Amino acid sequence: MNIFAIVKSRVDAAVAELVAEGQLPAGLDLERVAAEPPRDPSHGDVTTNAAMILAKPAGKPPKAIAEMLVAKLKAAPDVVEASIAGPGFVNMKLKDGIWQDVLKDVLTIGTAYGNGADKKHPINVEYVSANPTGPMHVGHARGAVVGDALARLLAKAGFAVTKEYYINDAGGQVDNVARALHKRYLQTLGRITDAEFQAALESKEIQYGGDYLVPVAEALAKRDGDKWADASDETTWIPPLRAFTVEWMMRQVKEDLTALGVQHDIFVSEKALVDAGKVQDALDYLTKHGLTYTGVLEPPKGKTPEDWEPRPQLLFKATQFGDEIDRPLQKSNGSWTYFASDIAYHKDKVDRGFTDLVNLFGADHGGYVKRLQAAVKALTEGKGQVDVLLCQMVRVLNNGEPVKMSKRAGTFITLRDLIDAVGKDVVRFIMLTRKNDAPLDFDYAKVTEKSRENPVFYVQYAHARGRSVFRHAPEMFPGIDLSDAGLAKANFARLTDPEELATIKMMAAWPRMVEGAAVAHEPHRVAFYLYDLASQFHALWNKGNDAAALRFLQAEDKELSTARLALVRGVGVVIASGLAVFGVEPVEEMR
Numbered sequence: 001m002n003i004f005a006i007v008k009s010r011v012d013a014a015v016a017e018l019v020a021e022g023q024l025p026a027g028l029d030l031e032r033v034a035a036e037p038p039r040d041p042s043h044g045d046v047t048t049n050a051a052m053i054l055a056k057p058a059g060k061p062p063k064a065i066a067e068m069l070v071a072k073l074k075a076a077p078d079v080v081e082a083s084i085a086g087p088g089f090v091n092m093k094l095k096d097g098i099w100q101d102v103l104k105d106v107l108t109i110g111t112a113y114g115n116g117a118d119k120k121h122p123i124n125v126e127y128v129s130a131n132p133t134g135p136m137h138v139g140h141a142r143g144a145v146v147g148d149a150l151a152r153l154l155a156k157a158g159f160a161v162t163k164e165y166y167i168n169d170a171g172g173q174v175d176n177v178a179r180a181l182h183k184r185y186l187q188t189l190g191r192i193t194d195a196e197f198q199a200a201l202e203s204k205e206i207q208y209g210g211d212y213l214v215p216v217a218e219a220l221a222k223r224d225g226d227k228w229a230d231a232s233d234e235t236t237w238i239p240p241l242r243a244f245t246v247e248w249m250m251r252q253v254k255e256d257l258t259a260l261g262v263q264h265d266i267f268v269s270e271k272a273l274v275d276a277g278k279v280q281d282a283l284d285y286l287t288k289h290g291l292t293y294t295g296v297l298e299p300p301k302g303k304t305p306e307d308w309e310p311r312p313q314l315l316f317k318a319t320q321f322g323d324e325i326d327r328p329l330q331k332s333n334g335s336w337t338y339f340a341s342d343i344a345y346h347k348d349k350v351d352r353g354f355t356d357l358v359n360l361f362g363a364d365h366g367g368y369v370k371r372l373q374a375a376v377k378a379l380t381e382g383k384g385q386v387d388v389l390l391c392q393m394v395r396v397l398n399n400g401e402p403v404k405m406s407k408r409a410g411t412f413i414t415l416r417d418l419i420d421a422v423g424k425d426v427v428r429f430i431m432l433t434r435k436n437d438a439p440l441d442f443d444y445a446k447v448t449e450k451s452r453e454n455p456v457f458y459v460q461y462a463h464a465r466g467r468s469v470f471r472h473a474p475e476m477f478p479g480i481d482l483s484d485a486g487l488a489k490a491n492f493a494r495l496t497d498p499e500e501l502a503t504i505k506m507m508a509a510w511p512r513m514v515e516g517a518a519v520a521h522e523p524h525r526v527a528f529y530l531y532d533l534a535s536q537f538h539a540l541w542n543k544g545n546d547a548a549a550l551r552f553l554q555a556e557d558k559e560l561s562t563a564r565l566a567l568v569r570g571v572g573v574v575i576a577s578g579l580a581v582f583g584v585e586p587v588e589e590m591r
Contacts, residue, residue: 002511003102006078007046007092008035014072015050023068024058037509044083044091045505051088062088099501100492102508106570107488111577114514116158123159124349125151127360128257128264129166132249133177135212135406136256136415138394139362142440144415145431145583146391147360148262149523152581157518162354165264166345169246170271171338177249178242180208182228184217185241191229210411216248256415260424261583273344279336282344282379283314283329291317291378297325316343321374343375346386350376355384358521360436363392387521391436397443422447425584429456432527432582450590452538455531459575462534463586465541466572469552473565476553480562484573487566494563497550499540503567506536507574514581523581530578537571 011033018024033054038047051066058065066088073082073092080093106113127147130140148163155161168174183206186192192200201209220228220241228237250267257263273279286292295315315326316339329340349357357376361368369388376386396403396413406414418427421444430447433455434440452458470482481487495501510529517525544551552564576586 002515003094003098003508004035004037004046004512007048007094008033010073010076010078011035011048011050011069011090014069014076015054017072018068024054024060024065028054028057030054036512037505038089038091041502041505043085044081044093046092046094047085048090048092049088051084051090055088066090096496096501097493099504099508100495103492103495103504103566103570104488106507106573107484107566110484111573111580113573114510114577115156116511116515116518119158119160121159121356122162122354123154123356123358124162124164124352124354125154125358125360126164126166127151128253128262129168130253131168131171131173132246132253133173134208134210134249136253137412138396138415138418138442139391141260141415141418141427142394142431142436143360143362143391144257144260144262145428146389146436146523147358149428149432149526149582150358150360150389150521152583153514153518153523153526156581157514159518163263163265164349165267167246167250167267167269167271169242169269170274170341174242174246175238176207177213177245178238179234180206181213181216181220181241181245182237184213185220186229188214188217188221189226189229191226216245219248220244256419259419260415261428268345268348270341270345273348274336274341278348279340279344282347283340285347286316286343286378289378291320292329293317295326297328316375316378318371318374321377323370323374327371327374339371339375342372343379346372346376347379350379350384355380357384357386358389359386360389360391363390363437366390389436389521392439394431395439395441397441397445399445400443403444418442426456428582428584429459429527432524435522435524452535455527457590458538459530459534459579460587461590462537463572463575463579464588464590466537466568467588469565469568473553473561476555477558477561480558480565482565482569484569487562487569490563490566491559492563492566494560495567497543499536499543499550500564500567503533503536503540503571506533507570510574510577526578526581530575533571533574533578 012030015024015028015030015033019026019028030050030053033048033050035046035048038044048069050069051062054060054065055062063084066084069090070082070084073079073090078094078098080095082090082092085091109115125147127150128136128140128144130136136144151161151163183192183197183200187194187197198209200206223244228241231237283292293315294312296310296312297315299310311332313328314330316329318327319325327339328337329343331337346357359372365388369390372388373386376384396418403413405412406417426447430442431440447454447456450457450461473480473482495504513525513529517523552561552568554561554564572586579586
């Protein structure tokens with residue numbers, strides 16, 4: 001039950017009546033009319049902006065429309081009172097029975113409470129997509145968690161979601177890691193010394209020096225012996241070593257993602273797209289639609305690179321779709337640019353039926369957003385869109401001090417280091433406590449401390465506290481039915497304390513939260529909501545500590561106790577529903 005959606009429908013019906021009566025003109029657009037909780041709970045239960053939204057198209061002052069709406073809404077069966085506030089907001093107070101019905105709804109539906117209607121609208125969410133050149137680091141962890149939580153959130157809201165990983169296995173970086181593997185392979189065979197390997201790294205002959213390539217080299221030596229030791233022509237050994245590295249690294253990537261609780265529906269290989277001629281197909285499509293040409297770009301703004309030259313290039317008319325400049329599609333050596341491959345990849349998505357796309361990139365890809373959005377518009381004749389979410393850096397600390405880099409990775413802290421240190425659920429929750437485009441500090445000490453300053457503990461503690469009440473209830477009331485179905489039959493009219501009703505009202509906001517956060521592509525909103533719900537529950541708990549009559553279990557009043565147990569269970573259900581969006585398990589008790 002989405003109370004706010006119900007009230008919105010009542011507002012829409014009131015407007016329709018006013019139109020039928022000739023008090024408002026026909027054809028009013030109600031899309032921007034909202035029904036939501038007021039910022040100040042003392043103003044009522046629900047507020048609507050309808051009068052202000054409709055004032056201009058209706059040609060009437062907001063307060064005049066508000067007065068008409070108040071007269072209509074006062075007659076609604078669920079409304080206790082309706083009044084005008086500010087420039088024309090209409091505030092409503094609803095009957096307590098409405099909120100008590102919400103609690104019954106929560107208990108009846110369970111953790112599916114908050115699920116949106118099936119929209120049958122396909123959305124493709126691509127996230128992580130790390131180059132298969134080394135272990136996943138903490139930056140990948142954030143993108144993985146945000147992407148996975150967003151996909152879960154969209155699915156809960158009713159969208160048909162496909163979770164996708166793009167393997168960048170066709171570019172120069174994969175060749176570079178193959179070269180580094182070759183050096184590690186020679187080192188493993190005893191053909192070069194450790195000092196010679198370090199010299200190759202320091203001279204930039206190779207770019208990857210982490211210890212993570214050692215087991216890869218050992219596995220290659222075990223499989224192929226010294227087959228590649230004396231091969232002087234790179235073209236003979238780079239392709240097989242590249243393939244071996246990609247397979248090995250992707251196996252590690254999938255293992256790390258599984259440890260984080262992340263599962264993708266599909267993995268798409270860039271190399272497979274290139275080999276299948278998909279890049280040429282995509283550029284043929286753009287050319288057919290008059291969206292490519294051969295031209296000379298202006299020099300880059302700022303300091304001009306030494307290797308820049310004004311030469312004719314095949315260009316995509318990106319400026320026609322909102323980009324600052326047209327974009328090159330082919331390098332001087334005749335190979336495709338990275339962008340050309342990305343166009344082919346996104347055309348592949350479109351060909352698979354996706355025109356609503358979400359991509360999660362690292363913050364260093366900010367300059368790539370407009371060209372990608374331009375490409376998707378071009379590939380879909382303006383019907384498709386891609387929302388690019390940039391994930392800012394994560395700083396790993398311990399008691400405020402930077403944590404040393406991973407010895408295995410060589411230059412960064414790995415995702416597995418993070419999971420091993422605090423566990424996947426803590427990693428997942430903390431990564432969602434800030435908006436994706438804001439920097440995040442991940443402090444080992446703070447994310448494991450037991451205080452309200454640690455949102456993971458605070459939310460889980462609320463759930464565990466609720467479960468503890470259920471462990472004590474049978475001692476006081478032997479044989480009491482604590483099933484959700486049994487509790488749904490409780491007399492909710494006994495729940496009259498303002499804090500009890502405030503807790504139910506917060507639970508009632510969950511379906512609206514799911515819908516709003518999903519549409520906005522902002523899963524971090526769920527973390528804030530769960531923290532607020534936990535805070536409300538802790539306040540209710542503490543109120544019972546201060547006043548015995550407000551405790552959940554009243555030995556002399558089984559009916560009231562059962563109603564309060566239903567409330568406690570409802571909070572637990574909604575917390576579990578929210579944690580499921582995060583891929584986090586609710587705890588039964590805190591140790």
